[in-house]
Amino acid sequence: MNNGCLENRKKEHDNSQKRPKSYKFGSKSDDFALAIAKVAVAQLCESVGFQGFHLSALETLSDISVRYIYSIGKTANLSANLAGRVEGNVFDIIHGLEDLGSNLGFSGASDVDRCVVSSGVVKDITHFVGVSDFIPFAYDVPGFPVVKESTKTGSFWEKGEDPPGEHIPSWLPAFPDPETYATRLSVENETMGVSNGKKTESELERVERNMDRSLLNLQLRFAHNENKGGSSHGSGYVATESNPYFAAPLHVGEKEVSSVVLPTKLSNEVALRNPVHVDVGNHVSVLETFAPAIEAMKSGLCDSDNVKKKLLYDQRPTVRFKIGIGKKSLGTMSDLNSQNEEDLLKIASWFGNDNEKDDKKRRVEKILKESVESSKE
Amino acid sequence: MNHNRQSNDGKHDDDSALSDFLASLMDYTPTIPDELVEHYLAKSGFQCPDVRLIRLVAVATQKFVAEVANDALQHCKARQAAVVKDKREKQQKDKRLILTMDDLSKSLLEYGVNVKQQEYFADSPLTGIDPATRDEVRIMLLLC
Numbered sequence: 001m002n003n004g005c006l007e008n009r010k011k012e013h014d015n016s017q018k019r020p021k022s023y024k025f026g027s028k029s030d031d032f033a034l035a036i037a038k039v040a041v042a043q044l045c046e047s048v049g050f051q052g053f054h055l056s057a058l059e060t061l062s063d064i065s066v067r068y069i070y071s072i073g074k075t076a077n078l079s080a081n082l083a084g085r086v087e088g089n090v091f092d093i094i095h096g097l098e099d100l101g102s103n104l105g106f107s108g109a110s111d112v113d114r115c116v117v118s119s120g121v122v123k124d125i126t127h128f129v130g131v132s133d134f135i136p137f138a139y140d141v142p143g144f145p146v147v148k149e150s151t152k153t154g155s156f157w158e159k160g161e162d163p164p165g166e167h168i169p170s171w172l173p174a175f176p177d178p179e180t181y182a183t184r185l186s187v188e189n190e191t192m193g194v195s196n197g198k199k200t201e202s203e204l205e206r207v208e209r210n211m212d213r214s215l216l217n218l219q220l221r222f223a224h225n226e227n228k229g230g231s232s233h234g235s236g237y238v239a240t241e242s243n244p245y246f247a248a249p250l251h252v253g254e255k256e257v258s259s260v261v262l263p264t265k266l267s268n269e270v271a272l273r274n275p276v277h278v279d280v281g282n283h284v285s286v287l288e289t290f291a292p293a294i295e296a297m298k299s300g301l302c303d304s305d306n307v308k309k310k311l312l313y314d315q316r317p318t319v320r321f322k323i324g325i326g327k328k329s330l331g332t333m334s335d336l337n338s339q340n341e342e343d344l345l346k347i348a349s350w351f352g353n354d355n356e357k358d359d360k361k362r363r364v365e366k367i368l369k370e371s372v373e374s375s376k377e
Numbered sequence: 378m379n380h381n382r383q384s385n386d387g388k389h390d391d392d393s394a395l396s397d398f399l400a401s402l403m404d405y406t407p408t409i410p411d412e413l414v415e416h417y418l419a420k421s422g423f424q425c426p427d428v429r430l431i432r433l434v435a436v437a438t439q440k441f442v443a444e445v446a447n448d449a450l451q452h453c454k455a456r457q458a459a460v461v462k463d464k465r466e467k468q469q470k471d472k473r474l475i476l477t478m479d480d481l482s483k484s485l486l487e488y489g490v491n492v493k494q495q496e497y498f499a500d501s502p503l504t505g506i507d508p509a510t511r512d513e514v515r516i517m518l519l520l521c
Contacts, residue, residue: 024420033416040409041442045476047408048446050453052475060492061481065442069414072434073421080423088425090399090433097437103489118391125433126398128440129405141410 025066032144037062039138047135072096097121180245209249216244399429407435414438441488448484449476456480 025034041062045053075096080088094116102109107120156163157170164175411428414435418425425431453474482492503511 033413036410036413040413043408044439044442045446048443049450049474050446050476051473054475054477057476057478057481060478061442061445061476064445064485064490065409065438066417068438068441069417069434070421072437073418073423077421077423086424088423088430090395090427090430092423093430093433104487115391117395121437122395122398125436125440126394128443129398129401129436132439132443134405135408136406137408137410141412143412144416 024070025063029145034062034066036139036141037066041065043135043138047133068100071100075099091116094119094122097125176245177243180243399433402429402432402436405432405436407432407439409435409439411435445481445484445488446476448487449480450474452480452483453477 024030038058042053042058045058045061072093073096076088076092079092079095080086083089083092098106098109098116098119098121101121106124108114108118109120152158154173155171156168156174159174161174163170163172411431414431418431418434453476457474478492478494482494485492499505503514506514
């Protein structure tokens with residue numbers, strides 16, 4: 001805790017490690033407010049004369065002070081509601097304070113006819129304000145909790161379109177463009193017409209298309225969210241603006257989704273490691289993002305530790321569909337294995353053309369040599 | 378009649394005292410920030426557009442915390458004074474006043490808040506036994 005000259009000491013038997021936390025004041029969403037309360041309470045204790053705290057004692061006291069505020073609010077709200085009001089009043093608050101101070105007592109508590117205005121509680125507080133020093137809070141507190149902007153649903157009304165048909169209300173989300181589902185229908189008609197004997201194949205294709213579509217949607221949604229939030233977590237990850245519905249339907253073994261721009265360091269690593277797809281520049285296809293998963297499977301068979309380590313530390317794919325990719329690529333995996341050595345040698349030759357980063361080239365060649373050697377074993 | 382008039386005057390004084398006090402609150406910024414108090418009042422359902430009331434709650438809480446801390450300080454000083462009678466060295470060392478759970482729980486007890494702590498924690502039934510008997514007990518447990 002940073003609070004000027006105060007130090008915090010923690011004794012071993014203090015139960016500050018695991019406490020069963022109640023949802024109201026111990027949940028994760030309340031951490032920020034509790035932290036502010038801790039700072040304020042620490043400042044107050046310092047003004048009283050303490051020079052240090054036990055962490056558990058500070059946490060306990062801040063928790064109690066927060067509950068004090070909460071109970072004042074609750075009692076005040078109760079008395080306001082009893083009086084038929086929604087908004088609170090100064091009298092409601094004084095009632096709440098009297099309730100809380102009743103077990104310790106305040107002057108005039110036993111009077112039957114007392115008025116709230118002349119309550120002893122207020123006098124005590126007035127006296128306190130007059131006596132105590134002015135201690136401003138140590139930090140600048142922003143207004144919280146921050147209100148999130150509601151996302152637009154893309155309704156007919158928002159887009160300014162007229163919904164086709166009177167039975168559709170305008171607050172519903174708009175239909176996608178008609179071209180998108182027109183082509184799909186035609187493709188499905190074709191498959192239906194051709195395959196009476198090839199039913200299983202068309203079903204497979206349909207299933208795979210659905211998987212691809214869901215993959216697509218998910219990645220788009222990620223890119224969309226990152227675009228909106230502008231998060232630094234995904235800095236460098238930018239989805240190119242292409243309408244996925246206009247793209248040709250995918251076939252088995254191929255995956256072309258909207259490209260993702262990686263930061264140059266990551267993109268180089270990914271480009272280096274992928275034996276099947278190589279894109280010049282920063283664009284990376286989905287297969288590349290799944291490259292670590294594919295590599296992991298390959299390395300599981302080849303037993304190369306370096307590649308594994310590198311995968312674990314450096315790579316961060318945007319979408320994790322390891323199981324799906326595993327199932328899919330099992331069919332293609334056997335093919336890759338036989339061509340493994342050739343591909344790895346191919347990569348080495350490719351990087352002869354890369355003029356830019358020599359260190360990475362040397363590192364890559366080392367890794368490739370090691371993996372080739374291990375695969376030979 | 379006279380009594381009523383006097384009580385009315387008294388009420389006016391009290392009213393003005395209260396309104397003056399609320400006005401003075403705007404000059405005095407309490408240590409507990411307004412945003413924090415607003416957050417917890419909103420959590421409890423108390424709605425109020427008036428800033429002065431929030432300041433009032435903040436000042437009341439500050440007073441409460443200051444009183445509790447004061448009582449804990451008295452306990453701490455009393456304990457140090459009791460120890461000083463034994464050794465003079467401790468007085469020079471323990472000049473630092475530290476808020477401990479013991480003092481805090483004693484002072485909170487007067488305010489009706491019961492904060493109790495375990496005196497010690499034992500990981501297993503064998504903790505705290507001397508090693509010789511511990512081995513015996515362990516062997517006995519294994520045999521059973």
